[in-house]
Amino acid sequence: MTATVLTAETLISRYATDLAYVAQEPPATDLAALISQLDTAAPRYEAAGINGHEDLETASSYLDEALHGTDETSRDVFLRRADELLRPLVGDMTQEYRTAAGD
Structure with a gap:
């Protein structure tokens, strides 16, 4: 079984829109902006x-x-660990944040 390669671009595409809403900024286009x-x-x-x-x-x-x-x-490991934390949380947390904000 081959492991799927997880890239920074994949993480950006998964989480940038939700995080941008909460950060009140345009969606991140690179990893440094996503971290910010x-x-x-x-x-x-x-x-x-x-x-x-x-x-x-x-x-x-x-x-x-x-x-x-x-x-x-090690880069691949850190990207995967970050994704494992973000995947179950960001969408639900942002939806809860939107509800609290009245959106």
């Missing part, structure tokens, strides 16, 4: 009383490691 939006969104989710913001902070750290790492294998 995660860093902005996490405390906003927390302030809104939405659970899971700690995992977003951890995912941001993983993405930063992937961005600045030089080893392709």
Whole structure:
């Protein structure tokens, strides 16, 4: 069985729109911008009383490691770890945030 390669572009396409809504910015187009939006969104989710913001902070750290790492294998590991944290949370957290904001 071949593992699917997870790229930064994949993560950006999965999460940029939701995080941009919470960060009140245009959607991220690169990994550095996605990290910045995660860093902005996490405390906003927390302030809104939405659970899971700690995992977003951890995912941001993983993405930063992937961005600045030089080893392709460790980069892949950090991207996958970030995705494992973000996938079950970002959509639901953003929907809860939208509901709290009255959107």
